[in-house]
Amino acid sequence: MRIRTATDLDWPQIFPFFAMIVQAGQSYAYPIGLPTDQARELWMERAPGRTVVAEREGRIVGSAKMGPNRPGRGDHVATASFMVDPAAAGGGIGRALGEHVIGWAREAGYRAIQFNAVVETNIAAVALWRSLGFMVIGTVPGAFRHPQHGFVGLHVMHLNLTAPYRVAPGAADSDVDGGTDAH
Secondary structure: OEEEEOOHHHHHHHHHHHHHHHHHOOOOOOOOOOOHHHHHHHHOOOOOOEEEEEEEOOEEEEEEEEEEOOOHHHOOEEEEEEEEOHHHOOOOHHHHHHHHHHHHHHHOOOOEEEEEEEEOOOHHHHHHHHHOOOEEEEEEEEEEEEOOOEEEEEEEEEEEOOOOOOOOOOOOOOOOOOEEOOO
């Protein structure tokens, strides 16, 4: 698998799984039925952020976007969002994208990464982020309308980048189940 910076030419391969994940309504609070141009505007980050794609055998199987969590006095903390094509889930793509984002944030000088909205019922995503060293630092009760579970919480997850990187003991090699919203 290769992870590289996304270009506008990649959008036609990203949009189908973006739309499928948003339509499923299990991990992103984006509006359902976004036209491709509005979805592109949400997903394709501008500097100082960036968007990457994961390619396997010439096919885009996942994507992540990353950048500062807040502007100005909060720009030393990064955030990110991830989507893995459901047809390719379980192949380590989410983990590879997560590790890539952590490395990028460290190299860019961020002091931490904060995910603002990880749906608590997205067990695979929560397990993946915990295995990469993230902690749940709070949960906003009932902040997400899940199509099967009703009102569920959104976790705020945090990774301190000023401490040495290590994977949590006994970490499962799970993969993101569709997506993890970080906005």
